[in-house]
Amino acid sequence: MRFVIVTGMSGAGKSTALKMLEDMGYFCVDNLPILLMTKFAEMLSSPDTKMKKTALGIDIRGGQDFSGLEESLRQIDSMGIKYEILFLDARDDVLVKRYKETRRQHPLSGSGRIDKGIAREREKIAFLKMKATYILDTSKMLTRELRLELEKIFVEGKDFKNLYITIMSFGFKYGVPQDADLVFDVRFLPNPYYIEELKDKTGNEPEVQDYVMENDKGRIFLMKLKDMMEFLIPNYILEGKNQLVVAIGCTGGKHRSVTLANALYHILEPEESYGIRIEHRDIEKDAIRKKK
Known part of the structure; x- marks a missing residue:
């Protein structure tokens, strides 16, 4: 029963x-x-x-x-x-x-x-x-x-942990997410916005991802972020934390932050000890402003 x-x-x-x-x-x-x-x-x-x-x-x-x-x-x-x-x-x-x-x-x-x-x-x-x-x-x-x-x-009877993680990209010019627990600034990475053929693309597209991650700074940052999350998550679970919002920001929330948020999501996704989702809060905002 x-x-x-x-x-x-x-x-x-x-x-x-x-x-x-x-x-x-x-x-x-x-x-x-x-x-x-x-x-x-x-x-x-x-x-x-x-x-x-x-x-x-x-x-x-x-x-x-x-x-x-x-x-x-x-x-x-x-x-x-x-x-x-x-x-x-x-x-x-x-x-x-x-x-x-x-x-x-x-x-x-x-x-x-x-x-x-x-x-x-x-x-x-x-x-x-x-x-x-x-x-x-x-x-x-x-x-x-x-x-x-x-x-x-x-139904599946899987061992459940109460932690649910949201990986969120955002643009600093639209404000830091109020519910963010951890905020990372990736504005130090090369900006695809200044490359004509990449300007209108987003971090969901391979060309932008390659540009952002082709330098040592991007790869080293991702590895250090991975190490930090792998240390923090089990400790948050032990503490009883049930919601964790990891916010990664660049200027407009369209290129660099989206690229790094996607990369972190794919690193953390295979784990079954927590739930995880990804959200790109500001990815379309530049396009909407241009239309106006």
Whole structure:
């Protein structure tokens, strides 16, 4: 029997995750009253149950009082019933944006500001995050990326680490990414912008990549960056960090930073101890500005 409690911040994707788990063969129950949770777990532990894979969604909708949830989990623990907690999280600014886009009110904000409701919710469910088996930060995740992560954990049974890495290229003239954990400046490398035949190309194209990496400075920098990441990642995993944004910047975010971000992504991609994605934040901005 596999019993998964799906919880986390409102707006972080709990309902989407439950639908995905249902597609994966899980019997899903959403927003069960906390008072019934212990009885539900008892029923699942019965040898006669036909529900071998179950996911239970729990959140603060409907005015649920989370003060009783800790006691319910303690009772389930004392009965020897095994469960896993999947905690879905996202940055505050992302949650605010999602609520504004859907024109919904946060369950704890009432008629007040959304960010105040988010802060109250974080405080109420902090103990759940501490107890979580898996933490997924959906701030930058596409729907298909979330599905892939859930499949790894709940279908393929792969050993899951809570760290999700975003390798991001950007242009300094458009500002340093606010959510960056590590920022690397590659403006010291030769700039393809001043080569006529490369000016309108990007770091996704072989000609630009060859130009940027044909000198010792580019190759040495990449190797040193590789060594640093291979040292940092296992330590971040041990620390319990669940989101790492590595930002690599050049002037416009189109040539050098894209080349190095791609190269680092391909070096780190084969590992299975973390999730990884790549984002080229500013790669099209020069072209858009020219059109204007």
